[in-house]
Amino acid sequence: MGTIVVGYVPKPEGRAALARAVEEAKLRGSHLVVVNSHRGGRDFDDEDAVQTEEQLKEVREQLADSGVDAEVRQLVRGMDPADDLIKVADESGADFIIIGLRRRSPVGKLILGSNAQRVLLDATCPVLAVKA
DSSP, X not given: OOEEEEEOOSSHHHHHHHHHHHHHHHHHTOEEEEEEEEOOGGGSOXXXXXXXXXHHHXXXXXXXXXXXXXXXXXXESSSOHHHHHHHHHHHHXXXXXXXXXXXXXXXXXXXXXXXXXXXXXXXXXXEEEEEO
């Protein structure tokens, strides 16, 4: 049984990535690691932490209903989300990482999101990018 790591944010791109990750985990019989990462500091206060935990509770319920072997990790350790995702993938020996991308305007397509770009370029395993 392999491992799939998925980056999750409570936005359309995060939900699209999670849905695809559940499909892939079922198809492959893989363990799924859902990573929600925040840098912390002034931009992430107690209210944000409570709200995020409520959103992750819904994700845990969705995963339990899907029957997939999964775990959810909320990381607030001062690292960029891209660094957290890559580190978790490396530590768990992930077969691949799944990330969500939001749709962009023609001009916006020239510039990929910085976290998505870093994961695509720096991950040591394959990366599946899912459009929202």
